[in-house]
Amino acid sequence: MVRSIALGLAAGLLSATAVFAQTPPAAAPAQPAAAAAPSPFLFPGDAGVILNFVKADKTADFEMVLGKVKEALAKSDKPERKAQAAGWKVFKATEPGPGGAVIYVFVMDPVAKGAEYKVGDILVEGFAAEGQTLYKTYSDAYGTPAIGALLHLTKVVELGK
Amino acid sequence: MLSANPAFAQAAPAAPAPNATPAKSPYMFTGDAALTVNVVKADRTADFEMIVGKLQEALQKSVRPERTQQAAGWKVYKASEPGPSGSVMYVFLFDPVVKDTDYTPSAILAEGALEDVRPLYKALSDALASLTILNLSLVSDFSK
Numbered sequence: 001m002v003r004s005i006a007l008g009l010a011a012g013l014l015s016a017t018a019v020f021a022q023t024p025p026a027a028a029p030a031q032p033a034a035a036a037a038p039s040p041f042l043f044p045g046d047a048g049v050i051l052n053f054v055k056a057d058k059t060a061d062f063e064m065v066l067g068k069v070k071e072a073l074a075k076s077d078k079p080e081r082k083a084q085a086a087g088w089k090v091f092k093a094t095e096p097g098p099g100g101a102v103i104y105v106f107v108m109d110p111v112a113k114g115a116e117y118k119v120g121d122i123l124v125e126g127f128a129a130e131g132q133t134l135y136k137t138y139s140d141a142y143g144t145p146a147i148g149a150l151l152h153l154t155k156v157v158e159l160g161k
Numbered sequence: 162m163l164s165a166n167p168a169f170a171q172a173a174p175a176a177p178a179p180n181a182t183p184a185k186s187p188y189m190f191t192g193d194a195a196l197t198v199n200v201v202k203a204d205r206t207a208d209f210e211m212i213v214g215k216l217q218e219a220l221q222k223s224v225r226p227e228r229t230q231q232a233a234g235w236k237v238y239k240a241s242e243p244g245p246s247g248s249v250m251y252v253f254l255f256d257p258v259v260k261d262t263d264y265t266p267s268a269i270l271a272e273g274a275l276e277d278v279r280p281l282y283k284a285l286s287d288a289l290a291s292l293t294i295l296n297l298s299l300v301s302d303f304s305k
Contacts, residue, residue, distance in 0.1 A: 047238055049196070049252060063300060070303045086304045089256075091194055091297035105196060105297055107254065109236070149198070153238035153252055156210065159217045160232035 041118045043111035046155040051148035053101040058141035065138040072126025083112035101143035188264040191296050194256040198293040200244045205288035219269050230259045
């Protein structure tokens with residue numbers, strides 16, 4: 001039985017709307033705001049994995065922006081950005097995603113606790129206005145759904161130890 | 162992406178046709194790294210973690226150097242997010258992959274086993290609701 005990754009990992013799936021919402025709400029809420037949900041890009045455990053579904057004809061754009069993310073992390077003065085870079089790898093899967101999308105896997109191991117892994121914020125920190133443009137390029141590269149799974153992970157065991 | 166069925170099938174297959182090429186194991190990883198998402202039934206997590214422990218033991222006591230290398234790059238994680246129908250997701254991360262070496266759990270368990278490992282195969286098969294396997298090529302290591 002072959003199962004699509006989007007279905008197989010549905011529980012860890014976040015919609016593009018939830019993950020990429022950048023626009024503030026149009027009107028203030030009538031009721032006192034409920035406690036904000038923690039950002040999905042904060043990883044309180046030991047590691048994190050994000051499966052990104054990218055349009056097949058936009059992989060060059062996506063990889064170009066990832067190069068800028070790396071550059072922004074490297075030149076940041078913030079120690080938490082250095083810590084994020086130290087454990088963050090990007091992989092490309094051989095297996096195709098839904099609709100022919102290309103699956104890029106972010107592996108954060110170890111995670112920088114308390115640091116948010118929001119690509120848009122990292123780009124704007126590193127490149128100011130150009131960062132906004134880069135983020136648009138990055139967002140436009142995503143397929144539908146954008147994220148196959150966003151998993152917050154706790155280490156069970158390292159088999160070599 | 163594969164379901165648990167092909168990866169963990171234990172039943173004897175029908176005799177292959179003459180000159181048939183054996184199917185390549187999905188646990189022979191071809192890239193720099195690999196990731197599997199093991200969706201485990203909620204009431205079988207203890208069985209699954211027990212088997213992970215047996216895998217660790219088998220890898221560590223193996224006299225084959227490639228098994229030691231496999232163990233060195235193999236980490237097991239549990240996801241905070243629930244899987245479908247309340248299942249529990251365990252992620253195996255293999256980084257780096259030992260090329261041309263089979264990571265099939267049943268084969269590792271069977272190597273050097275002094276006990277009958279068939280109950281372990283069955284427990285593993287029974288615990289898994291589904292399995293996703295991804296072969297990965299490194300695009301960028303942000304630390305370098």
